[in-house]
Amino acid sequence: MSKADLIPHIEWDDYTTHIKQRIKEPQYAGKIENPNADDKELVKVSKSIPGCAADLHLYWLVDKHSHSIIEARYEIEGCTFTIAVAETVCHLSKSKKVDHIVNISPSRIEKELLVNDSDKIPEKKKICIDEIYTMNKEAACIYKGVSLEELEESRIVCECARVSLSTLKEVIRLNDLTTVEQITDYTKAGAFCRSCVAPGEGEEDRDIYLVDLLKAYAKEKEDKVAEEKEKEAPGFKEMSLPQKIKPWIRW
Amino acid sequence: MKSVYLDNNTTTMIDPAVLKEMQPYMSKYYGDALSPHFLGKESRQALETSMQKIYAGIDTNKEDDIIITSGATESNNWVLKSIYMDEIITGKKNHIIVSEVEDPSILSAAKWIEEMGAKVTYLKVDDNGMIDAEEVRKAMTDKTALVSVMWANPYSGALFPVAEIGEICEAFEVPFHTDASQAIGKTPVSTQALHVDFMSFTAHTFHGPKGTGALYIKKGRKLTPLLHAGKEMGGLRGGTLNIHGIVGMGKAMEHASDALDFEIPEVRELRDELEEALQSLPGISIQTPKYRLPNTLSFKIHGIDSEAIAWYLNEAGIALYVSSACLDQDRSTANTLSIALSRYTTEEEIGYTIQTVKDTIKKLSKVSPHIDPKKGL
Numbered sequence: 191m192s193k194a195d196l197i198p199h200i201e202w203d204d205y206t207t208h209i210k211q212r213i214k215e216p217q218y219a220g221k222i223e224n225p226n227a228d229d230k231e232l233v234k235v236s237k238s239i240p241g242c243a244a245d246l247h248l249y250w251l252v253d254k255h256s257h258s259i260i261e262a263r264y265e266i267e268g269c270t271f272t273i274a275v276a277e278t279v280c281h282l283s284k285s286k287k288v289d290h291i292v293n294i295s296p297s298r299i300e301k302e303l304l305v306n307d308s309d310k311i312p313e314k315k316k317i318c319i320d321e322i323y324t325m326n327k328e329a330a331c332i333y334k335g336v337s338l339e340e341l342e343e344s345r346i347v348c349e350c351a352r353v354s355l356s357t358l359k360e361v362i363r364l365n366d367l368t369t370v371e372q373i374t375d376y377t378k379a380g381a382f383c384r385s386c387v388a389p390g391e392g393e394e395d396r397d398i399y400l401v402d403l404l405k406a407y408a409k410e411k412e413d414k415v416a417e418e419k420e421k422e423a424p425g426f427k428e429m430s431l432p433q434k435i436k437p438w439i440r441w
Numbered sequence: 442m443k444s445v446y447l448d449n450n451t452t453t454m455i456d457p458a459v460l461k462e463m464q465p466y467m468s469k470y471y472g473d474a475l476s477p478h479f480l481g482k483e484s485r486q487a488l489e490t491s492m493q494k495i496y497a498g499i500d501t502n503k504e505d506d507i508i509i510t511s512g513a514t515e516s517n518n519w520v521l522k523s524i525y526m527d528e529i530i531t532g533k534k535n536h537i538i539v540s541e542v543e544d545p546s547i548l549s550a551a552k553w554i555e556e557m558g559a560k561v562t563y564l565k566v567d568d569n570g571m572i573d574a575e576e577v578r579k580a581m582t583d584k585t586a587l588v589s590v591m592w593a594n595p596y597s598g599a600l601f602p603v604a605e606i607g608e609i610c611e612a613f614e615v616p617f618h619t620d621a622s623q624a625i626g627k628t629p630v631s632t633q634a635l636h637v638d639f640m641s642f643t644a645h646t647f648h649g650p651k652g653t654g655a656l657y658i659k660k661g662r663k664l665t666p667l668l669h670a671g672k673e674m675g676g677l678r679g680g681t682l683n684i685h686g687i688v689g690m691g692k693a694m695e696h697a698s699d700a701l702d703f704e705i706p707e708v709r710e711l712r713d714e715l716e717e718a719l720q721s722l723p724g725i726s727i728q729t730p731k732y733r734l735p736n737t738l739s740f741k742i743h744g745i746d747s748e749a750i751a752w753y754l755n756e757a758g759i760a761l762y763v764s765s766a767c768l769d770q771d772r773s774t775a776n777t778l779s780i781a782l783s784r785y786t787t788e789e790e791i792g793y794t795i796q797t798v799k800d801t802i803k804k805l806s807k808v809s810p811h812i813d814p815k816k817g818l
Binding site for chain 2: 202210213214216219220221244245247264265266267268269270273
């Protein structure tokens with residue numbers, strides 16, 4: 191325990207003016223009726239947020255020619271914070287292309303809700319952001335007819351050079367890349383604003399950085415080596431007597 | 442911003458007359474009641490006068506004890522832990538009975554007793570928040586050490602059958618404790634009219650100061666001393682007496698019991714006016730226990746989260762009690778709103794509340810998937 195644990199904390203006190211504004215003046219509440227038009231498609235995702243008692247419906251009206259979200263709306267039986275998040279997600283999604291949705295990340299949503307650098311989203315509330323972010327992605331999956339995994343792979347990591355996550359993973363693996371400079375040479379990712387290189391390198395925060403992809407690939411290689419070694423090692427039954435008793439011998 | 446306080450079962454505004462009565466005992470007559478000098482005498486006299494008012498307020502025989510504590514939480518903990526030490530740990534008994542809707546100070550202490558190896562029966566409440574006294578009889582065993590059931594529930598306003606429970610306890614020769622924090626000032630309270638062995642209360646629920654409460658102990662009932670120190674409170678709870686708090690509680694008790702007859706009908710009338718106006722709201726469900734505190738109204742709106750309603754009302758300057766998973770409150774009610782009036786609640790405040798609740802529901806019905814905003818209101 192510490193001093194902070196001795197003072198009662200109510201999450202309403204953490205609400206920024208942005209959060210309050212979105213709750214007070216909801217712009218995107220309500221359902222979207224089926225348009226009955228060949229050039230438009232209605233997408234609906236429903237979910238109950240665990241531990242939150244929130245019952246949430248997300249609606250998109252998508253232009254089938256441009257694949258743009260003409261209208262985004264929601265309905266909620268939930269707390270004020272989920273209202274603020276749903277409002278934000280609809281605001282960020284409206285007029286965007288469906289392919290762009292995967293880039294409306296939790297950190298992007300948080301950024302919309304906060305005002306000052308010192309503002310923070312309460313830890314307990316982050317689940318609301320994650321759940322509504324996932325619902326938004328599920329809406330994209332329904333429209334595109336792909337799985338969440340496939341959608342994730344299409345996410346743009348370097349916005350300046352428009353390089354997707356799947357391209358970067360493939361280039362790193364095929365060419366056994368180990369540095370950011372090598373990635374830039376092959377794909378141009380990281381060559382411009384550098385926000386996607388590593389935290390603090392550029393002006394903007396990102397959810398995925400090139401250094402993370404390199405780390406993940408290095409770990410993947412390590413795991414593969416360990417797995418192969420394990421396969422090569424004989425089972426206990428196949429071991430010679432000295433091999434079997436070696437771990438217990440103290441020289 | 443307008444300020445309408447409708448959370449009076451959580452705590453109340455101190456009565457200005459009570460505050461005035463307390464002030465000299467913080468700045469002028471601050472002597473220790475045990476000191477022989479003239480300032481000590483002033484405190485002793487104030488203690489004597491205030492204790493008379495407290496005894497009179499709950500109609501207590503002078504042979505019984507009223508031990509001043511810091512509030513109902515302390516009194517409740519004292520009873521349960523003392524029963525554990527005197528009756529359970531010694532092996533004489535191994536079981537207590539409490540209701541499932543007690544204050545956290547009872548439920549947490551009961552849980553602790555359970556963890557220490559004793560059995561605890563949690564009495565259920567029905568859909569209207571009531572307890573059946575017969576359930577107490579059914580739960581009794583020859584190893585039952587204590588029954589603890591609150592006089593009234595702060596959220597539903599349910600008045601529990603404490604007289605019947607007291608009789609059952611008397612028949613089984615099991616001590617009966619009740620937390621009367623919500624009863625004083627809202628319903629007549631007499632420790633002589635019903636069988637009760639221990640009774641907790643706190644001044645801040647009847648316009649007295651926070652930090653001062655008491656435990657009534659019937660003559661012949663023994664508890665292990667709570668604070669070993671000097672001779673204060675007969676040695677059961679030592680430590681320099683909080684004279685200004687006791688003076689405040691005495692004055693608040695005097696007002697609470699003297700004004701009961703004419704204040705309660707007025708408060709009930711305002712509560713009923715509010716209840717009648719809210720009944721027209723779509724999806725509303727009002728909890729109406731058979732016997733209810735005159736100041737309390739508990740409700741929920743199907744399809745709208747109570748936290749959202751409470752947030753909008755708070756922004757409009759209306760404070761009420763809300764139970765919600767999101768606010769992480771350790772309470773036994775789920776997703777409900779509870780309004781509790783006081784003698785300071787005005788007709789104009791109730792009118793403002795009715796209009797604000799209606800406006801709020803209208804706004805939130807546009808957000809809800811379960812309410813058609815075109816219907817109702």
